[in-house]
Amino acid sequence: xxxxxxxxxxxxxxxxxxxxxxxxxxxxxxxxxxxxxxxxxxxxxxxxxxxxxxxxxxxxxxxxxxxxxxxxxxxxxxxxxxxxxxxxxxxxxxxxxxxxxxxxxxxxxxxxxxxxxxxxxxxxxxxxxxxxxxxxxxxxxxxxxxxxxxxxxxxxxxxxxxxxxxxxxxxxxxxxxxxxxxxxxxxxxxxxxxxxxxxxxxxxxxxxxxxxxxxxxxxxxxxxxxxxxxxxxxxxxxxxxxxxxxxxxxxxxxxxxxxxxxxxxxxxxxxxxxxxxxxxxxxxxxxxxxxxxxxxxxxxxxxxxxxx
Ligand SMILES: [Cu+2]
Numbered sequence: 001x002x003x004x005x006x007x008x009x010x011x012x013x014x015x016x017x018x019x020x021x022x023x024x025x026x027x028x029x030x031x032x033x034x035x036x037x038x039x040x041x042x043x044x045x046x047x048x049x050x051x052x053x054x055x056x057x058x059x060x061x062x063x064x065x066x067x068x069x070x071x072x073x074x075x076x077x078x079x080x081x082x083x084x085x086x087x088x089x090x091x092x093x094x095x096x097x098x099x100x101x102x103x104x105x106x107x108x109x110x111x112x113x114x115x116x117x118x119x120x121x122x123x124x125x126x127x128x129x130x131x132x133x134x135x136x137x138x139x140x141x142x143x144x145x146x147x148x149x150x151x152x153x154x155x156x157x158x159x160x161x162x163x164x165x166x167x168x169x170x171x172x173x174x175x176x177x178x179x180x181x182x183x184x185x186x187x188x189x190x191x192x193x194x195x196x197x198x199x200x201x202x203x204x205x206x207x208x209x210x211x212x213x214x215x216x217x218x219x220x221x222x223x224x225x226x227x228x229x230x231x232x233x234x235x236x237x238x239x240x241x242x243x244x245x246x247x248x249x250x251x252x253x254x255x256x257x258x259x260x261x262x263x264x265x266x267x268x269x270x271x272x273x274x275x276x277x278x279x280x281x282x283x284x285x286x287x288x289x290x291x292x293x294x295x296x297x298x299x300x301x302x303x304x305x306x307x308x
Pocket of ligand 1: 170175
C-alpha cells in the first residue's frame, strides 16, 4: 500500500512539473496540437461582395470550406502568380483586360470573336505564366462548398468573377484577395474518394457512383485547351424546372446574362481547373434526386446523374 501511494505521488509530481515546464515554454504544447491536427481547414466566408479568409495559409494539402452567406452565386478561383508579379499587377493587367473585352461585347461593339481579340491584345504577356490552382466551384446563396487541394508556396489571387446585375464582375466589386502560401507544409493527406472524374478536352469520364449522403469526388485534370480557361466541373441540382440549355448558357461568362445572378438553378460547388496531373477533391452531401455535373470549360458540357 505504501509503495502504491509513493508511486502515485511521484507520478503527480512529475506530471505537475512536466505541465508547468511546457506551459512556461509555450511552444512544445502548440507544436503537439499542430501535429495532432492533420486536417488543415481554411474557412472562407463569401458575402455580396467580399471574401473573408486568412491572407497567409500553409502549403500542401488543405480543405477549403466556403459558406456563401450572400444572396448571389459565388465561387473562388485561385491563380498562382509568377514570382515577379504582384497582386496589383494582376488587378491592373488581367482585371482590366477582361473588363475591356466584356464591356465591348456587352455594348454591342464586337462579336465574341472580337471580344476574345480584345482580351488577347490587352492581357499582359506574363499571364501565360500564371497558373490556375483550383478553387471552389459555383455555390448558390446559403450553400457551403468544400474542396481539398494541394498548393505549392507562392503568391496567389483568390477571385470570383460572377457578374452583378449591372454587368460588373464581383472581382471588380471587391471579391478579389491576395493569398500568400508559405513554405510551411501541412501534415494533411489527400482524402479517399468514392467517385473519380477524369477531365480531358473531349470528355468528362465518371467512375463510381454518387450516393445519398456524403461523397468525396476526385477530379483528375488530364488535359486542358491550349488557350483560354481550363477544364473544370461544378454541380447543379436538376428538378422539373431546370433547363440544361439555360444552365450551360449561363456558365459562359461572355454571354449577356451569363454568370449573372440570379442563376438558373441551385449550385452546390465543385472545383476550378488545376494543372495537368493534379487532383482536386470536392465534398458534397446529396439527397435523393437528379443533379448534373456542368462545366464552365468547355462551354456546353454537362452530365446528368441520379442519386437514389
Ligand atoms: Cu461572387
